[in-house]
Amino acid sequence: MNIHIPTPLRVYSDKKDTVTVDATTVGQALDALTAKHPELKKHLYSDEGKLRSFVNVYLNDEDIRYLPEKEATKVSDKDALSIIPSIAGGCSPHGHTRFAGLAVQAHAPLAQEIIDANFSRSRNE
């Protein structure tokens, strides 16, 4: 079956966007993937061996976390697994001053750089 690798993780899969493995369950497929590309393991799993909270694995269009048999779910060659890191965010509810302050505290050089930033183009400049 094919496992689709997201762009950030291709550096650990020899730049392949799709890795083909032989497996009969979701768990076997993921094991085969990390056996082929061991560097992927620490990016997919926590130290406790569980999928990292922001890593989603979909069997076709289903999140494996919500499948009745989870990683023991049977698969065929026609199925595909997709690894999808989550995407979310949003502006702070505390306003610019507060979030800028937090940013400076956490990442001082970068935050200051951002505050001072000049960008090459914006229509409303």
Add this chain to the structure above:
Amino acid sequence: MLKLNEQVYDAIRRHGEETYPHECCGVLLGQSAEGVNSVEDAVRAGNTRTDSAHNRYHISPQELVKIQRQGRERGLDIVGFYHSHPDHPAQWSPTDFAEAHWLGCSYVITAVEKGAARQTNSFLLQGMTEEDKSFANEQIEVERLQVAPVEIAELEAERCR
């Protein structure tokens, strides 16, 4: 650097105006090479954070899987994401940083003030791991669409009628 054409750039900004006072969000499809994320298309996504859509966004992974699949069929990868900050600056927030996991991708933010798109900035999520990631300012290069002389003449004639 983030490269995109004027049509895509305008579509991203327009999306933020349309969803105001809520945050919009979407996916940037294109190609990544030699430090440049080149965008071919911006795909709108639904914001699942209906409980707090004015200051949060979240794209359902299921929708992301579909967008990634459609991109793959067109030979395009996910190279970035965009969202709006209604009545907030176009700077990444602690929430944006905490929830950013696509290393090497561009995160585009448009400030929308009272319904009108203002500044648009891009930040590259750099680093090799989740533990050493950081946002870096990223230059945006907008390619202007060329209008053929004959089209200009037609527009001019239309204007004079």
